[in-house]
Amino acid sequence: MKSRIFTPLFIGFAASLVQSCSKPPEAATKSADQLQGKLVLTGSSTVAPLAAEIAKLYEAEHSGVRIDVQSGGSSRGIADARQGVADVGMVSRSLKDNEKDLQTFTIAKDGISIIVNNANPIKRLTDKQIVDIYTDKINNWKQVGGIDAPITVVNKAEGRSTLELFAEHFKIDTKNIKADVVIGDNEQGIKTVGGNPNAVGYVSIGSGEYAATHQTPIKLLPVEGIAASITNVTNGTFPISRPLNLVTKTTPTGLQKDFIDFARSQQVQDIVKEQYFVPAAQ
Amino acid sequence: MKYKTPYPELLSTAIIWAIAASVTGALLWLLSDVFWHGMSQVNWEFLTQSPSNAGREGGIAPIIVSTALIVGVCLVVSIPLGVGTAVLIAEFAANKSILGRLVRLSLDVLAGVPSIVFGLFGNAFFCKTLGMGFSILSGGLTLACMVLPILIRSTQEGFRAVPDDYRRSAAALGVSRIATLWELLLPAAMPGVAVGLLLGLGRAIAETAALIFTSGYVDRMPESLWDSGRSLSVHIYDLAMNVSGGEANAYASALVLVSFLVLINSAISWLAQRFRQSKILVV
Numbered sequence: 001m002k003s004r005i006f007t008p009l010f011i012g013f014a015a016s017l018v019q020s021c022s023k024p025p026e027a028a029t030k031s032a033d034q035l036q037g038k039l040v041l042t043g044s045s046t047v048a049p050l051a052a053e054i055a056k057l058y059e060a061e062h063s064g065v066r067i068d069v070q071s072g073g074s075s076r077g078i079a080d081a082r083q084g085v086a087d088v089g090m091v092s093r094s095l096k097d098n099e100k101d102l103q104t105f106t107i108a109k110d111g112i113s114i115i116v117n118n119a120n121p122i123k124r125l126t127d128k129q130i131v132d133i134y135t136d137k138i139n140n141w142k143q144v145g146g147i148d149a150p151i152t153v154v155n156k157a158e159g160r161s162t163l164e165l166f167a168e169h170f171k172i173d174t175k176n177i178k179a180d181v182v183i184g185d186n187e188q189g190i191k192t193v194g195g196n197p198n199a200v201g202y203v204s205i206g207s208g209e210y211a212a213t214h215q216t217p218i219k220l221l222p223v224e225g226i227a228a229s230i231t232n233v234t235n236g237t238f239p240i241s242r243p244l245n246l247v248t249k250t251t252p253t254g255l256q257k258d259f260i261d262f263a264r265s266q267q268v269q270d271i272v273k274e275q276y277f278v279p280a281a282q
Numbered sequence: 283m284k285y286k287t288p289y290p291e292l293l294s295t296a297i298i299w300a301i302a303a304s305v306t307g308a309l310l311w312l313l314s315d316v317f318w319h320g321m322s323q324v325n326w327e328f329l330t331q332s333p334s335n336a337g338r339e340g341g342i343a344p345i346i347v348s349t350a351l352i353v354g355v356c357l358v359v360s361i362p363l364g365v366g367t368a369v370l371i372a373e374f375a376a377n378k379s380i381l382g383r384l385v386r387l388s389l390d391v392l393a394g395v396p397s398i399v400f401g402l403f404g405n406a407f408f409c410k411t412l413g414m415g416f417s418i419l420s421g422g423l424t425l426a427c428m429v430l431p432i433l434i435r436s437t438q439e440g441f442r443a444v445p446d447d448y449r450r451s452a453a454a455l456g457v458s459r460i461a462t463l464w465e466l467l468l469p470a471a472m473p474g475v476a477v478g479l480l481l482g483l484g485r486a487i488a489e490t491a492a493l494i495f496t497s498g499y500v501d502r503m504p505e506s507l508w509d510s511g512r513s514l515s516v517h518i519y520d521l522a523m524n525v526s527g528g529e530a531n532a533y534a535s536a537l538v539l540v541s542f543l544v545l546i547n548s549a550i551s552w553l554a555q556r557f558r559q560s561k562i563l564v565v
Contacts, residue, residue, distance in 0.1 A: 040416070045524050048499060049336035056334075059502075068510045070416055071499045071520070085410065185523040210526040274335055276526055 043077020355422025421497025440474015
């Protein structure tokens with residue numbers, strides 16, 4: 001009578017302790033026993049959904065392998081790959097000079113496009129105008145040929161590789177950007193601009209093109225006169241594009257190598273397209 | 283002669299009603315929004331299949347299982363620790379003792395710590411230092427740390443609400459302290475424990491920031507507590523913020539999450555009531 005509720009709880013607790021003690025964590029096996037074991041990927045939240053889908057296909061073909069994809073951002077991918085916390089890091093930009101100690105493998109490409117709300121009559125912005133808007137030298141759409149309304153500048157949070165690529169292309173020091181709204185992910189940027197007729201932002205072309213063709217009231221502005229489209233990223237004419245990379249600390253071996261090769265093969269091209277990215281030219 | 287309600291009274295009644303209505307309205311709006319967008323997606327396949335195409339298609343079966351395991355680990359660890367600590371500071375440590383004050387202070391500080399800090403701590407301590415890696419166990423233990431202060435504080439309030447007469451009567455009858463605790467005080471304090479559990483569980487099941495760094499992002503069906511598993515809230519976050527075209531399934535997952543919360547809340551209230559009545563105390 002006494003312990004009708006608590007006894008089962010304690011038994012459950014004890015059982016889970018026994019179970020957890022008897023089963024040590026499986027570390028990634030990179031031994032001679034190839035194509036067995038577990039591979040851990042961490043890093044860019046842009047690459048993570050793509051890598052997870054590739055991993056699923058790979059697991060389906062290799063029943064002894066488990067691939068765990070974790071999210072967290074490009075910087076984390078670099079740090080984890082360096083420290084050996086992850087077998088492979090995911091980074092959605094080119095590596096910086098001080099990161100060249102890592103091995104890089106490009107699995108896909110992505111472009112960044114400037115987006116505005118559909119209600120905004122603006123058809124194009126020059127690079128200079130974009131720089132001035134983001135550094136608050138221009139703060140009304142009237143100054144760039146639009147309606148008389150203040151500009152809402154949507155910027156990415158510090159540490160996001162989209163921000164780094166944007167700043168690098170337009171040669172803006174990120175410290176000088178005066179943002180009205182700071183966002184984290186692409187979808188958040190799309191939702192912000194889609195809901196505000198006076199907002200301007202920048203997002204991954206894949207997500208942007210998907211949203212624009214699926215009833216979100218945004219449009220993608222051309223950069224340097226070249227239309228922002230997946231096609232133009234594929235043929236290399238679009239000026240702001242970034243590679244989606246897998247990185248490793250040392251030359252990949254065994255399972256690590258096999259998976260990276262798989263992620264760069266023809267077999268995954270459909271998956272890459274399904275995630276609105278551009279397959280890396282082979 | 284008819285009594286006429288004075289004008290100021292009418293006004294204040296109207297204001298109070300309006301305030302209450304707007305609070306309820308906000309909740310109803312939120313619920314109906316989730317229900318409206320999610321209902322058409324939720325069906326048996328959605329609950330029993332694995333996600334595919336980054337979660338845009340397929341279901342959420344592994345995610346429901348992971349969530350249940352994470353919350354299970356959290357509860358199995360936090361209930362004994364939480365109730366035990368609450369008993370110590372409410373019943374055994376004198377109210378003004380240094381120990382009691384110190385524990386209470388640290389609990390209040392802990393309760394206010396943002397969940398992302400727990401996430402980073404969990405990642406550093408459970409995943410790396412203890413070598414558990416990204417696993418359901420790491421996630422559950424991190425959540426337990428997060429839930430403990432809430433659970434302990436409200437359990438302690440539950441004990442404080444029990445009149446001292448109970449303790450004196452038991453002592454006068456020569457009942458041992460342990461028996462008094464188990465048969466009398468704990469059942470009497472049960473409403474407090476239940477409130478703590480509800481708040482804690484609500485916080486645990488809805489947690490995103492603390493889990494993305496500990497239990498992780500893997501949407502495969504977990505095989506043991508050492509596997510990484512994606513929780514419902516992390517799944518919703520990822521679909522809504524990271525996956526183009528994931529919105530419909532994000533709403534559907536949100537609907538499932540909200541339904542679970544309602545079910546669990548009712549279950550806990552019912553269990554607490556049963557426990558109270560199964561003991562000598564029927565109030």
